[in-house]
Amino acid sequence: MPVNLQVPAREALRPVPGVEIGTTMAGIRKANRRDLLVVRLPQGAAAAGVFTTNRFCAAPVRVCREHLASSGGAIRALVVNTGCANAGTGAAGVENARRSCDEVARLLGCAPQQVLPFSTGVILEHLPMDRLLAGVGAAVAGLGASDWLDAAEAIMTTDTLPKGASREVDAGGRRVVVTGIAKGSGMIRPNMATMLGYIATDAALPQPLLARWVREVADLSFNRVTVDGDTSTNDSLLLLASGASGVAIADDGAPGAAALKAAITEVAQELAQALARDGEGATKFITIEVERAASGAEAAAVAYSIAHSPLVKTAFFASDPNLGRILAAIGYAGIADLDVDRVDLYLDDVHVATRGGRHPAYREEDGQRVMRQAEIRVRVVLDRGEASTTVWTCDLSHDYVSINADYRS
Amino acid sequence: MPVNLQVPAREALRPVPGVEIGTTMAGIRKANRRDLLVVRLPQGAAAAGVFTTNRFCAAPVRVCREHLASSGGAIRALVVNTGCANAGTGAAGVENARRSCDEVARLLGCAPQQVLPFSTGVILEHLPMDRLLAGVGAAVAGLGASDWLDAAEAIMTTDTLPKGASREVDAGGRRVVVTGIAKGSGMIRPNMATMLGYIATDAALPQPLLARWVREVADLSFNRVTVDGDTSTNDSLLLLASGASGVAIADDGAPGAAALKAAITEVAQELAQALARDGEGATKFITIEVERAASGAEAAAVAYSIAHSPLVKTAFFASDPNLGRILAAIGYAGIADLDVDRVDLYLDDVHVATRGGRHPAYREEDGQRVMRQAEIRVRVVLDRGEASTTVWTCDLSHDYVSINADYRS
Numbered sequence: 001m002p003v004n005l006q007v008p009a010r011e012a013l014r015p016v017p018g019v020e021i022g023t024t025m026a027g028i029r030k031a032n033r034r035d036l037l038v039v040r041l042p043q044g045a046a047a048a049g050v051f052t053t054n055r056f057c058a059a060p061v062r063v064c065r066e067h068l069a070s071s072g073g074a075i076r077a078l079v080v081n082t083g084c085a086n087a088g089t090g091a092a093g094v095e096n097a098r099r100s101c102d103e104v105a106r107l108l109g110c111a112p113q114q115v116l117p118f119s120t121g122v123i124l125e126h127l128p129m130d131r132l133l134a135g136v137g138a139a140v141a142g143l144g145a146s147d148w149l150d151a152a153e154a155i156m157t158t159d160t161l162p163k164g165a166s167r168e169v170d171a172g173g174r175r176v177v178v179t180g181i182a183k184g185s186g187m188i189r190p191n192m193a194t195m196l197g198y199i200a201t202d203a204a205l206p207q208p209l210l211a212r213w214v215r216e217v218a219d220l221s222f223n224r225v226t227v228d229g230d231t232s233t234n235d236s237l238l239l240l241a242s243g244a245s246g247v248a249i250a251d252d253g254a255p256g257a258a259a260l261k262a263a264i265t266e267v268a269q270e271l272a273q274a275l276a277r278d279g280e281g282a283t284k285f286i287t288i289e290v291e292r293a294a295s296g297a298e299a300a301a302v303a304y305s306i307a308h309s310p311l312v313k314t315a316f317f318a319s320d321p322n323l324g325r326i327l328a329a330i331g332y333a334g335i336a337d338l339d340v341d342r343v344d345l346y347l348d349d350v351h352v353a354t355r356g357g358r359h360p361a362y363r364e365e366d367g368q369r370v371m372r373q374a375e376i377r378v379r380v381v382l383d384r385g386e387a388s389t390t391v392w393t394c395d396l397s398h399d400y401v402s403i404n405a406d407y408r409s
Numbered sequence: 410m411p412v413n414l415q416v417p418a419r420e421a422l423r424p425v426p427g428v429e430i431g432t433t434m435a436g437i438r439k440a441n442r443r444d445l446l447v448v449r450l451p452q453g454a455a456a457a458g459v460f461t462t463n464r465f466c467a468a469p470v471r472v473c474r475e476h477l478a479s480s481g482g483a484i485r486a487l488v489v490n491t492g493c494a495n496a497g498t499g500a501a502g503v504e505n506a507r508r509s510c511d512e513v514a515r516l517l518g519c520a521p522q523q524v525l526p527f528s529t530g531v532i533l534e535h536l537p538m539d540r541l542l543a544g545v546g547a548a549v550a551g552l553g554a555s556d557w558l559d560a561a562e563a564i565m566t567t568d569t570l571p572k573g574a575s576r577e578v579d580a581g582g583r584r585v586v587v588t589g590i591a592k593g594s595g596m597i598r599p600n601m602a603t604m605l606g607y608i609a610t611d612a613a614l615p616q617p618l619l620a621r622w623v624r625e626v627a628d629l630s631f632n633r634v635t636v637d638g639d640t641s642t643n644d645s646l647l648l649l650a651s652g653a654s655g656v657a658i659a660d661d662g663a664p665g666a667a668a669l670k671a672a673i674t675e676v677a678q679e680l681a682q683a684l685a686r687d688g689e690g691a692t693k694f695i696t697i698e699v700e701r702a703a704s705g706a707e708a709a710a711v712a713y714s715i716a717h718s719p720l721v722k723t724a725f726f727a728s729d730p731n732l733g734r735i736l737a738a739i740g741y742a743g744i745a746d747l748d749v750d751r752v753d754l755y756l757d758d759v760h761v762a763t764r765g766g767r768h769p770a771y772r773e774e775d776g777q778r779v780m781r782q783a784e785i786r787v788r789v790v791l792d793r794g795e796a797s798t799t800v801w802t803c804d805l806s807h808d809y810v811s812i813n814a815d816y817r818s
Contacts, residue, residue, distance in 0.1 A: 055747040056740025056765070088736045090750070090766025123733020124767050310719070310805075311813055318814030324532020327497045331465025338464040341499070356465070357499025358533050396719075401807050404720055405727030 002160055002278040003285040003374050003394065008149060013164045014177045015146035017202040018042045018244025022143035023154040026135025028128060029083025029121060036132070037154040038139040039078040039198070040108060045242045046204075047075035047116065048211035050218045052235035058087035060117040061234060063097040067113045073207035076110040078238065079117050079136060080155050080196065082183070085234050086119040086127050096127045103133050107140045118196055120157055120183065120234050152181040155196050158403055159183050160278055165270040167263035171247045171256025176203045178263045182222075182271040195275055197222060197237040199267055203260055204243030209251060213261060214239040221268035225276050225392045239264065276392040281399030284316045287377045287392055294385035298335055302380060303391040305333035313396030316376065321367030323352050330380060342383040348376065411569055412694040412783050412803065414686040417558060422573045423586045424555035426611040427451045427653025431552035432563040435544025437537060438492030438530060445541070446563040447548040448487040448607070449517060454651045455613075456484035456525065457620035459627045461644035468495045468502035469526040470643060472510065476522045482616035485519040487647065488526050488545060489564050489605065491592070494643050495528040495536050505536045512542050516549045527605055529566055529592065529643050561590040564605050567812055568592050569687055574679040576672035580656045580665025585612045587672045591631075591680040604684055606631060606646040608676055612669055613652030618660060622670060623648040630677035634685050634801045648673065685801045690808030693725045696786045696801055703794035707744055711789060712800040714742035722805030725785065730776030732761050739789060751792040757785065 019041060026036040041047070049068060051061050068075070079100050086093045101115035108115075119127065152162030166179040184195030205213075218237050249257045277285050288306050293299035306312055309329040315322045326345060331338070345353040350366045353359055370376060428450060435445040450456070458477060460470050477484070488509050495502045510524035517524075528536065561571030575588040593604030614622070627646050658666045686694050697715050702708035715721055718738040724731045735754060740747070754762040759775045762768055779785060 054737060054740035055742075055744065056736045056749045056752075085733070088733045088762060088766060090764065093766065122731065123737060124731075124762070125733075126767075310809070314810050314813035317810065320814065322531065322533075324494070324497045324534075327465045328463060328532060331463035333464075335464060340465045343465075353497060353533070355499065357497060357502065358535075396810060398807050398810050400719070401723050401726065401805060401810060404723035405729065 001283065003282055005161065005274055005277040007161045008164045010147070010149045012166060013148035014166045014168065014179050015148070016177050016179050016200040016242060018045065018242030019146050019200050019202070019240065020143045021145065021147050021151045022139040022141070023150045024135050024138035024142060026081065026138070027131050028081050028135070034150065034154040035082045036135040036139050037078070037080040037151050038104060038136065038143060039151070040143050041076050041240060042242055042244060044204070045075065045240065046073050046207040046210050047238055047240050048073055048207060048214045049116070049236055049238045050214055056088060058085050058119060058234040059089055059093035059097040060086055060119045061236060062094055063101065064116045064118070064236065067101065067116055071111070071113040073210065074114060075116055075240070076114040077104050077108055077116070078198070079104045079115060081119050081127070081132060082155055082157055083121040084119060084125055084127050085121045085123045087234055088124040089126055092126060096129055099129060100132060100136065103136050104140065107137065116238070118234070118236055120155065120196055148179050148181055152183070155181070155183040157183060158280055163271055163274040163278065165267045167267055169256065169259045169263045171203060171249070171260055174245065174247045176201060176245050176247050176256065176260055178260070178267050180267040180271050182275060184275045195222060195235055195237070197268070197271055198240065199238070199264055200240040200242065201260065201264065202242045202245035204248040205241040206250065209249070210239055210241055213264065217265050217268045220265055221272040224390060225272040273392050276394045279394035280403045281397040281401070282394035283397050284395040285375045285392070286316060286394060287375070287390060289377065289379045289388065289390050291379065291381045291388045292384060293382050293387040296387045296389060298384070299387050299389040300391070301335065302330055302333045302382065303389055305329045306378060306380070307391050307393040310396055316371065316395035317397045319368070319371040321347070321364060321371045323347065323367060326378065327353060338382070344381040344383070346379040347371070410692065411687040412691055414570065414683055416570045417573045419556070419558045421575060422557035423575045423577065423588050424557070425586050425588050425609040425651060427454065427651030428555050428609050428611070428649065429552045430554065430556055430560045431548040431550070432559045433544050433547035433551060435490065435547070436540050437490050437544070443559065443563040444491045445544040445548050446487070446489040446560050447513060447545065447552060448560070449552050450485050450649060451651055451653060453613070454484065454649065455482050455616040455619050456647055456649050457482055457616060457623045458645055458647045459623055465497060467528060467643040468498055468506045469528045470645060471503055472506040473525045473527070473645060476510070476525055480520070480522040482619065483523060484525055484649070485523040486513050486517055486525070487607070488513045488524060490528050490536070490541060491564055491566055492530040493528060493534055493536050494530045494532045496643055497533040498535055501535060505538055508538060509541060509545065512545050513549065516546065525647070527643070527645055529564065529605055557588050557590055561592070564590065564592040566592060567689055572680055572683040572687065574676045576676055578665065578668045578672045580612060580658070580669055583654060583656045585610055585654050585656050585665065585669055587669070587676050589676040589680050591684060593684045604631060604644055604646070606677070606680055607649065608647070608673055609649040609651065610669065610673065611651045611654035613657040614650040615659065618658070619648055619650055622673065626674050626677045629674055630681040633799060634681040682801050685803045688803035689812045690806040690810070691803035692806050693804040694784045694801070695725060695803060696784070696799060698786065698788045698797065698799050700788065700790045700797040701794060702791050702796040705796045705798060707793070708796050708798040709800070710744065711739055711742045711791065712798055714738045715787060715789070716800050716802040719805055725780065725804035726806045728777070728780040730756070730773060730780045732756065732776055735787065736762060747791070753790040753792070755788040756780070
C-alpha cells in the first residue's frame with residue numbers, strides 16, 4: 001500500500017505542447033498490460049539525461065549515452081519498454097537496443113542517433129525483439145494526444161500505481177508547462193534509483209543548459225531517495241524541452257528561468273518522493289534530515305546509513321521506538337572522527353537523544369506516538385559544521401520480502 | 410531455523426585449564442534465562458581484543474579499551490551481560506560499566522583495570538545496576554567448572570542456539586586446548602559483526618603476540634561475515650591465554666605456534682560461520698568468493714555489495730535464480746574502472762555469466778537447482794588481478810522482518 005499517494009487525475013497531468021505520446025500492449029513479459037511507450041519530440045527539441053552509476057549499466061543506457069553525444073541532444077523520440085531490463089546481455093543486448101532505435105527512426109523519419117532507448121524489468125534476459133518491434137509499430141501508430149497517465153502506466157514494473165506530476169509556470173508573461181512521470185519502487189538508491197523518469201517542458205532551452213539543469217535537479221530529487229540501497233543497472237532521468245511554447249530560456253538569468261527551474265525541481269521531487277511512498281512493501285514514508293555536518297557528503301553518508309539500515313527500517317515497520325538503532329547507524333556511517341557526545345536526535349518534535357545519550361526527558365510513549373504515524377521525520381544534528389541534507393525513504397516490511405521473492409513469478 | 414547448525418555437545422566444548430566460568434540468571438531484561446557470565450583467568454594470563462568500529466561504541470567497549478591499555482593485557486576477569494547493550498547511554502553508561510568492573514574486582518581480589526566488561530542487547534537503555542551487581546555476586550559464587558556451553562547460553566540475544574567450537578593441538582609434543590564461544594545473529598556486519606566472541610587457550614603467549622593474532626584471526630573470520638550490514642555498537646572479540654598448560658609460545662616461530670594459530674583461526678571461522686548460519690530468519694547459508702580482483706579491498710567491496718543486497722538476499726530466500734541482481738550488485742560496488750565485459754559469475758558449478766553477459770549454455774533449471782540448496786556458493790571472477798576474498802552470509806526472509814519488528818516485545 002503506497003503511503004499517501006494516489007493515481008494522478010488524468011487532467012492533472014497537463015499535456016506538453018509539442019510532445020506526442022503513444023503506448024501499446026506489446027506482450028514483452030505479460031499479456032494485457034501496457035508495456036511499451038514511444039514519445040515523439042518536434043524538430044528543434046532538446047534532451048539531456050543523467051544515468052545510473054552502476055558499472056553493469058544496461059545496454060539501452062550505453063546506447064542512450066552514445067546517441068545523446070552523437071546527436072548533440074537533438075533528440076526526436078524515446079522508446080521505453082518494461083518487463084525486460086536488457087541488462088547483463090552483452091553485445092547482443094546492445095545490438096537489440098540499436099535495432100529498437102533503428103525501427104523508431106525508420107517509422108518517424110529521423111536519424112537513429114536521435115532516438116533514445118530505455119528498458120526496465122528483469123536483468124540477464126534478452127529482449128523479445130519480434131514482439132518489441134511489432135509493439136513499436138503499434139505505439140507509433142497511436143502517437144498523438146499527450147496523455148501522460150497512459151505513459152506513466154506503460155513504464156511501471158512493481159509500482160502499485162502510475163506516478164506523475166505537473167506544474168504551470170509564468171515565464172516572462174507566457175505560460176510554460178512542466179510535466180513529468182517516473183517509475184520505480186525497488187532496487188532504489190541514489191545515483192540513481194531504479195527508476196526511469198521523464199520530465200518535459202514546452203519551453204525552449206539550449207542543450208548545455210538542459211544538461212546542467214538535469215544534473216542539478218537530480219541531485220535535489222532522485223539522488224535523495226532510497227528504498228533498499230540497490231543501485232539499478234537501468235536508471236535514467238531525462239529532461240526534454242520541446243520549445244513549442246515559443247518561450248526561449250537562454251540561460252539561468254533569462255526571464256522565467258528561475259521559475260521554470262523551480263517548477264522542474266518541484267516535479268522531480270514530487271516524483272522522487274512518490275518512489276519512496278510506493279516503495280516495495282512500504283507502510284511508512286520517512287524523511288531523514290541531517291544537519292550541521294562538516295560537509296554535504298558527510299551529511300549524505302549519515303542520512304543513507306540510517307535510510308539503508310534494515311534494523312532501522314524494520315523498527316519503523318513495527319512502529320517500535322527502538323531508536324538506539326538510529327544511533328548505531330550514525331556511528332557506522334564512516335565518519336572517522338565523529339564525536340558522538342555532540343550528536344542530538346529528534347523524531348518529529350520529540351527530543352530522543354542529546355549529546356550522544358538518551359535525553360533525560362525522553363519518554364517511550366512520545367517515541368511510540370511518532371512511530372505510529374504514516375509519515376515520520378528523523379532529524380540528526382551532528383554539531384560539526386553547517387552542511388545539511390534531506391533523504392526520503394520507506395520502511396522494510398514483510399511485503400518487501402514477498403514482492404522480491406515473487407518478482408519473477 | 411539455523412542452517413546446518415546444532416547445539417554443540419557439552420563435552421565437545423573442551424574445558425580450558427586455568428579458565429573458570431560462572432553464570433547466573435540475573436533478570437537483566439527477562440526472568441528465568443541465563444543472562445550474566447563471569448570468566449576468571451589465572452595470575453599471569455594475557456588477553457587481547459578487537460572491537461567495533463562504530464563511533465557510537467558502547468560504554469563497555471570504551472572501558473574495555475581503557476582497561477586493556479592500562480593493565481597491559483594482564484586481565485583477570487570478564488563480566489558479560491545480555492539484555493541491555495549499555496550503548497547510547499552517555500557518561501552514566503560509562504560509570505555503570507566501571508561499577509560492574511569494580512564489583513568483580515572486589516570479589517576476586519584484583520585491580521578494576523584487570524576486569525573487562527561487555528554488554529549486548531537493546532541500545533539507548535541503562536543497565537539495571539541493582540540486578541546486575543546482585544548477579545555478579547551469584548556468578549562469582551558459581552565460578553569453577555569451565556563449562557563453555559553455559560557460557561555460550563548466557564550471552565545469547567536473538568540467537569536461536571548457543572555457539573561454540575573447540576580444538577586440541579599438539580604444540581611441541583604437549584597438548585594445548587582452544588575453545589571459543591560467540592553470540593550474534595542480527596546487526597551483523599564486518600568490523601565487526603554484532604557479536605561477542607571469546608576464544609581461550611591454555612597456552613602462554615606474550616600479550617603483544619596475542620594482540621597481533623587476534624587482529625589477524627578476526628580478519629579471516631568475524632570480519633568476513635555479514636547478516637544485515639548493520640555494524641553494532643558493542644562488537645568485541647577477545648583472545649585469552651591462561652598459560653595453565655605450561656606450553657609457552659613466545660613468537661610465530663615457536664614450536665606449536667603455527668598449529669595453535671591455525672586452531673584458533675579454525676575455531677574463529679567456525680564461530681563466524683555459525684553467526685551467519687543462525688542469522689536472523691536465515692534459511693540459506695551463502696558463501697561468496699570473489700577472485701582475481703585488483704586488491705583485497707576491491708574483492709571485499711564486491712563480496713559485501715552482493716552480501717548486503719536486499720534484492721539478492723530475497724532471491725536466495727525464494728530459491729529464485731534471478732541472478733541479474735548479483736551482476737547489478739557487482740556493478741554498484743564502487744569500482745570506478747570495472748570492465749564488466751571481463752566479469753564471470755558462477756553459482757556452485759553452474760557458469761551463469763561470462764564476459765559480462767548471460768553464458769550461452771546457462772539454463773534456468775541449472776540455476777534453479779543450485780538456488781534450492783541450503784548452502785550456496787557464489788563465485789565472481791573479475792579478471793583484474795590476483796587478490797581474492799571469501800565472505801559468509803545468509804538470505805533475507807520474512808522471519809528477519811518479524812524478528813526485528815518484534816525484538817523488544
